[in-house]
Amino acid sequence: MNELIYVVITFIATFGGWLVRSLSISGAVAAFFVGLFISFGFAWKGLIILGAFFVSSSLWSKLQKHKKESVLEKVEKGEQRDYVQVLANGIIPAIISLVYFFSPSMLWRDMFIVAIAAANSDTWASEIGSLSKQPPRFITTWKIVERGTSGGITFLGTIASIAGALFIGIVSFVLWNDIYLVLISLFGFFGSIIDTWIGAVGQANYRCFVCGVETEKKQHCGQRTIRIKGWRFMNNDMVNWLSILSATILYFFVTKLQ
């Protein structure tokens, strides 16, 4: 009976996400399955955490959209999340939930929270950080770069990143009481730093030979762009997925070694 309620809630939530254009159709289908897996493992508490991530991120991305146009010019995808973006953020939490379903333990639960905290931290950082009045600096060279450049950080974005991790930490703490709030939030924040770092050193970047802009898009001004740095397969989704994976695995080893 409970399972049926979760199916209905997850369906309504993802359908709503599609209605308000936060998700594409493929994104909504992927989000439905991610939500379903998470409800198997962590029931309504898991759905609340997932909802906290999804709703807050969608709200931030709609915030002062007109100011983000120069950033949208650079990044590969728009505001509406497709299935690849959803899975990049959701597949690790979904798998951990399934593992938890078959063998519940506090470690799996905490890794689940770290994964969502990392995803949330990174999303808040990019959505809020893109509104920074100060131009971003490149994380490895500290040189000023254009807005929307992967690997660029701002003070506002860093604060947003910490707040994003802490937000999931606090929601989880309210739900479970026995989690290490600071530790989990730290690992979430750490995931977002890894994200920026991989974005700086490995992410594919292209140049448009018509207008000269540096972009993550493979096409610009109706022409194919030329890759100027990074690995071809390393797009933003891959960077997201890798950073969430790294934060989660690191949490596993750090807590296991204690």
Ligand SMILES: [Zn+2]
């Ligand atoms: Zn162009």
